[in-house]
Amino acid sequence: MIPIKNDRHIIRMRESCAIAANVLQELKTLVRPGMSTQDLEESGRASIARQGARSACYGYQIGSRRYPAHTCISVNEEVVHGIPSFRRILRDGDLVSLDIVVEYEGFIGDNAATVAVGTIASAAQKLLRVTEEALRIGIVEAVVGNRIGDISHAIQRHVESHGFSVVRDMVGHGVGLSMHEEPQIPNFGRKNSGEKIKAGMTLAIEPMVNLGAYKTKTLSDGWTIVTADGSPSAHFEHTVLTSDKGPEILTIPRPVLAPVHALLPVAASAAH
Ligand code: MF3
Ligand code: CO
Numbered sequence: 001m002i003p004i005k006n007d008r009h010i011i012r013m014r015e016s017c018a019i020a021a022n023v024l025q026e027l028k029t030l031v032r033p034g035m036s037t038q039d040l041e042e043s044g045r046a047s048i049a050r051q052g053a054r055s056a057c058y059g060y061q062i063g064s065r066r067y068p069a070h071t072c073i074s075v076n077e078e079v080v081h082g083i084p085s086f087r088r089i090l091r092d093g094d095l096v097s098l099d100i101v102v103e104y105e106g107f108i109g110d111n112a113a114t115v116a117v118g119t120i121a122s123a124a125q126k127l128l129r130v131t132e133e134a135l136r137i138g139i140v141e142a143v144v145g146n147r148i149g150d151i152s153h154a155i156q157r158h159v160e161s162h163g164f165s166v167v168r169d170m171v172g173h174g175v176g177l178s179m180h181e182e183p184q185i186p187n188f189g190r191k192n193s194g195e196k197i198k199a200g201m202t203l204a205i206e207p208m209v210n211l212g213a214y215k216t217k218t219l220s221d222g223w224t225i226v227t228a229d230g231s232p233s234a235h236f237e238h239t240v241l242t243s244d245k246g247p248e249i250l251t252i253p254r255p256v257l258a259p260v261h262a263l264l265p266v267a268a269s270a271a272h
Pocket of ligand 2: 204206237
């Protein structure tokens, strides 16, 4: 069953998604050659904490492994789930994907974007453009009465029409009370297939697009997904609310007041 959010849930989803978007926006502006991916991790961690939220990635468990960082930072041929590191220095011409998932007052917001480090090759520029367009085109299909496969198909069609490939091993997903809820949202598929879209679904739509072939593999760290052929990859993601008025992107930056309990320690220490 795909969870349907009520008005109270949606109020919370708006907050967690805005916070996730604020963090992503902040990190995008910080990216420059010479910094490490750990620098981005530290800024992301601070930004999440400052807004009274928590990283949903940190400690996230798959099997017996727990994800060890607050952000996912994936460079070039890394598709998703790159673990930030002091040793990974961003160079002019790199692509860096920033994936931010936060929990705020019990609800989760998820978004991602890939940005250029300095000046990138024109093929890489096109990869970013087409992947972001694919996300937009997928979101347009997230209308009540459509099916999930309509989103998948639209994304695949756009990506492949430009000669790129969609990753098949990783999918978009429902998001809300947990990071991964039903439904799965593949970035490839058939029109008019899958579950019917109803009002009140919160969907993380996230095309992952490779410049080369779609195959991926997992590095020995157990997390980092890379393209099998070493070609660069891009990733754009929004959390979207379906409604009778059409799809609404929730992961848009805006200030969110921290909850009172997150502010209390600061207020208390200021009084001394
Ligand atoms: N946006 C990613 C996803 O939906 C975030 C994963 S966090 C990690 O899968 F902990 F699994 F790395
Ligand atoms: Co996601």
